[in-house]
Amino acid sequence: MLGMIEARRHDSLAQMRKGTLEFCVLALLTDEPRYGFDIVKTLSEVDGMVTPQGTVYPLLARLRRDQLVATEWQESPAGPPRKYYRLTPKGQRALNEFVIEWQRFKKAVDNFIERAEQK
Amino acid sequence: MSGSGHSEIGSYMRQLDEALADAPSERRREIVDEVKAHIHEEMQQLGRPPSEAEVRQILDRLGEPVAIANAVADDVPGESSAPIRSRSPRLGLLEVVALVLLLIGALIVPIVGWVVGVVLLWISPAWTTKQKWLGTLVLPGGLALPLFLSVISASLGGVSCEVHGEVRSNGKHRFIDQGSSVCESTAPPLWLMTAVMVTLVIADVAVAIYLGRKAGKDVAPEGST
Numbered sequence: 001m002l003g004m005i006e007a008r009r010h011d012s013l014a015q016m017r018k019g020t021l022e023f024c025v026l027a028l029l030t031d032e033p034r035y036g037f038d039i040v041k042t043l044s045e046v047d048g049m050v051t052p053q054g055t056v057y058p059l060l061a062r063l064r065r066d067q068l069v070a071t072e073w074q075e076s077p078a079g080p081p082r083k084y085y086r087l088t089p090k091g092q093r094a095l096n097e098f099v100i101e102w103q104r105f106k107k108a109v110d111n112f113i114e115r116a117e118q119k
Numbered sequence: 120m121s122g123s124g125h126s127e128i129g130s131y132m133r134q135l136d137e138a139l140a141d142a143p144s145e146r147r148r149e150i151v152d153e154v155k156a157h158i159h160e161e162m163q164q165l166g167r168p169p170s171e172a173e174v175r176q177i178l179d180r181l182g183e184p185v186a187i188a189n190a191v192a193d194d195v196p197g198e199s200s201a202p203i204r205s206r207s208p209r210l211g212l213l214e215v216v217a218l219v220l221l222l223i224g225a226l227i228v229p230i231v232g233w234v235v236g237v238v239l240l241w242i243s244p245a246w247t248t249k250q251k252w253l254g255t256l257v258l259p260g261g262l263a264l265p266l267f268l269s270v271i272s273a274s275l276g277g278v279s280c281e282v283h284g285e286v287r288s289n290g291k292h293r294f295i296d297q298g299s300s301v302c303e304s305t306a307p308p309l310w311l312m313t314a315v316m317v318t319l320v321i322a323d324v325a326v327a328i329y330l331g332r333k334a335g336k337d338v339a340p341e342g343s344t
Contacts (some may be wrong), residue, residue, distance in 0.1 A: 052186050053182060
């Protein structure tokens with residue numbers, strides 16, 4: 001029984017990460033286009049973004065299909081050309097909307113946690 | 120590049136390819152290419168041929184091929200502890216056999232053949248309930264039904280003939296001289312039967328094709344909420 005509860009909690013954390021990861025990717029692309037490997041590496045450097053690196057590529061593919069990012073090939077200094085991802089206007093709008101929702105959500109969750117901690 | 124490192128990578132890529140067998144070929148190629156490029160970049164960063172341990176670490180960080188394939192199907196990255204699909208809803212062997220039996224099962228083993236097709240149809244996770252009802256109700260008997268109907272109508276249809284002429288008798292036999300006969304069929308008109316037949320066959324085949332194309336498309340993949 002405890003095992004099931006833990007599994008459910010673990011699962012909801014996984015859901016949260018799943019839901020926010022794509023916006024973290026979009027945020028990463030705000031300043032400049034980046035290539036896939038670079039994005040994956042940066043994501044994994046930040047503690048808390050636990051996800052197999054390989055699963056980011058399907059996410060990038062989906063973002064491209066949804067037209068939130070666009071890709072282009074660029075020559076790389078040593079080796080085959082690299083696929084660069086950049087934010088599209090649609091992607092920028094999606095990111096902006098998310099940020100608003102995220103701030104609201106974060107505030108609400110923090111609020112409840114604070115109350116719990118005060119007791 | 121160390122020899123054994125090569126073979127581990129090769130084996131990993133093979134597993135990835137297999138795990139992606141159900142994915143559309145373009146997406147599959149896309150992901151395989153990106154993962155290959157990723158591994159290449161990792162090794163470039165290293166600057167020298169990786170040791171076996173380093174290769175393992177690279178592959179570990181990439182994650183299980185199944186997890187990547189699941190992410191392709193979900194279109195969202197998931198943790199490697201995500202449930203592995205036991206049976207992805209798609210047009211697999213079960214579905215193909217179901218459709219074949221629905222269409223011609225009754226021709227192979229009367230009634231039972233079709234019934235088995237229906238059972239398989241309902242067992243399969245590849246169709247929604249509505250689609251399953253469609254398959255059951257529009258295809259009763261499959262192609263055997265039109266065939267059956269045409270046989271029935273042919274035998275039900277009698278032919279009645281009127282014979283005209285002079286009747287002679289020589290005591291033993293009766294002969295008809297200069298006779299002519301007018302025969303009329305009491306079966307439903309041929310054009311009507313053909314139309315019904317063709318409509319049924321088209322409906323059967325159309326539903327079968329529809330179900331074939333819709334297999335796995337309208338159902339939620341297993342393991343997703």
